[in-house]
Amino acid sequence: MDQFKGILPALITPIDEDGKFNPGPCEKLLDRLYHAGVDGVYICGTTGEGLLQTVAQRQRVAETVIAASPRDRKVIVHVGASSLDDAIELGRHAARLGASAISSLPPAGPFSFDDIARWYRILAEACDLPLLIYFMPASGSPFTSIPQMLELCATPNIIGLKYTDHDLYKMSEVRRSGAVIFNGYDEVLVAGLLMGACGGIGSFYNLVPELFVALYRAATAGQWEAARQIQSRINELISLTLKFPLFPAMKTMLTWSGIDGGTVLAPRRPLTEAEADRLAAALATSSFAEAPFARPDV
Ligand code: MN9
Numbered sequence: 001m002d003q004f005k006g007i008l009p010a011l012i013t014p015i016d017e018d019g020k021f022n023p024g025p026c027e028k029l030l031d032r033l034y035h036a037g038v039d040g041v042y043i044c045g046t047t048g049e050g051l052l053q054t055v056a057q058r059q060r061v062a063e064t065v066i067a068a069s070p071r072d073r074k075v076i077v078h079v080g081a082s083s084l085d086d087a088i089e090l091g092r093h094a095a096r097l098g099a100s101a102i103s104s105l106p107p108a109g110p111f112s113f114d115d116i117a118r119w120y121r122i123l124a125e126a127c128d129l130p131l132l133i134y135f136m137p138a139s140g141s142p143f144t145s146i147p148q149m150l151e152l153c154a155t156p157n158i159i160g161l162k163y164t165d166h167d168l169y170k171m172s173e174v175r176r177s178g179a180v181i182f183n184g185y186d187e188v189l190v191a192g193l194l195m196g197a198c199g200g201i202g203s204f205y206n207l208v209p210e211l212f213v214a215l216y217r218a219a220t221a222g223q224w225e226a227a228r229q230i231q232s233r234i235n236e237l238i239s240l241t242l243k244f245p246l247f248p249a250m251k252t253m254l255t256w257s258g259i260d261g262g263t264v265l266a267p268r269r270p271l272t273e274a275e276a277d278r279l280a281a282a283l284a285t286s287s288f289a290e291a292p293f294a295r296p297d298v
Helices: 023-035 053-067 084-097 115-124 148-153 168-176 187-192 209-219 224-241 245-257 273-284
Strands: 008-011 040-043 075-079 101-104 131-135 158-163 180-183 198-202
Touching: 008 168, 008 209, 023 075, 040 053, 053 075, 075 084, 084 101, 084 115, 115 131, 115 148, 131 148, 131 168, 131 224, 148 158, 148 224, 148 273, 158 168, 168 180, 180 187, 187 209, 198 209, 209 224, 209 273, 224 245, 224 273, 245 273
Parallel strands: 008 040, 008 198, 040 075, 075 101, 101 131, 131 158, 158 180, 180 198
Antiparallel strands: none
């Protein structure tokens, strides 16, 4: 369990004009992220638009990412799906490829906690990999209490939570049981680490991996003031980006930096030209004005 720690970008999935996975930019992005020192990647989650893709395409993404990842980095494959069969198929495929772990949101729908616990139990048993539960109450989690989270984390093969919430007291109580916890809201990574998180998984790591790696290193060295200052710089970027639809804005910035993020999958839409102009203007007057993603690479 100690091996699950550090900085893991929730990898964006480059999508071409036909709505299909584009492996070239994905490899280029991975190269950039690994050079920045990230400890691994988390693929096909919310940021990676996993739930919006077919099982076959998600498998192509996993194949590309695992083939392009050094052996000493972790690849966690989000396998969450509406159908348990699909999730198991994705999980077994990830295991065959040599993924480090799988992760899953609960299936969407009006299910009870018992239903969800059973779903996770069957998934964890069927796949020969550690499983990280994706906890995100903002997307309608059917479990929110500490005892429920502790019960899920005590299930064989379940190692812990990707914890996307602002209640860090709850997070720290689950962490105290020995469960692996990755902080999920990039805005509060420094606070999550202070309260015991083993690392973080997040969207903005795609854009400024160096800052997240530096924050994590400062935090693990006990240099909390330095870590806090890096968080504050990161939050300048997050707060200006959140004025736009998040995932298309991030893909636009990646494209400006020379990595073709491509479009986003339905029901989302790309940025309008006016939005892209406003985003570029906001970046130009920020402390990121000189960053490669701040303007078109022409
Ligand atoms: O992977 C991300 N959460 C979601 C974690 O996509 C729902 C976060 O990185 C957020 O995108 C980020 C901005 O709110 O914290």
